[in-house]
Amino acid sequence: MITWKDMTPAQRGVLLGAASIQLSLAVSAWADLASRPAGEVNGSKAKWAGIIAINFVGPIAYFARGRKR
Template sequence: MIKWEDLTPAQRGVLIGAVAVQISLAVSAWSDLACRPAAEVNGPKAKWAGIIAINFVGPIVYFARGRKH
């Protein structure tokens, strides 16, 4: 297992950036899902809430396919 102390400063920066992007995507998607009426979502909102929890892919799939345009 890799420990935080074993990472170079550049690796730490990349990791922190990736975590920040993941959290931002998920919070944005969950916020949109919570505010959007069920009639404007493709499928059950509970299903999309779970999909959004999947790293990077979930929020992107939600924004691409979960919302009716």
């Protein structure tokens, strides 16, 4: 198992960058879901709230498929 101390500065930067993007996507998706009326969401809001928590895939799926246009 690789620990934080074992990583090079470049590896730490990539990890922090990816974590930042993931967190930004999730927060944006949850904020949109919270402010959107249930009638404008494909499926239940509770289901989408859980899906959004799944790495990069969840928020991208919500933005692509979870909102009615």
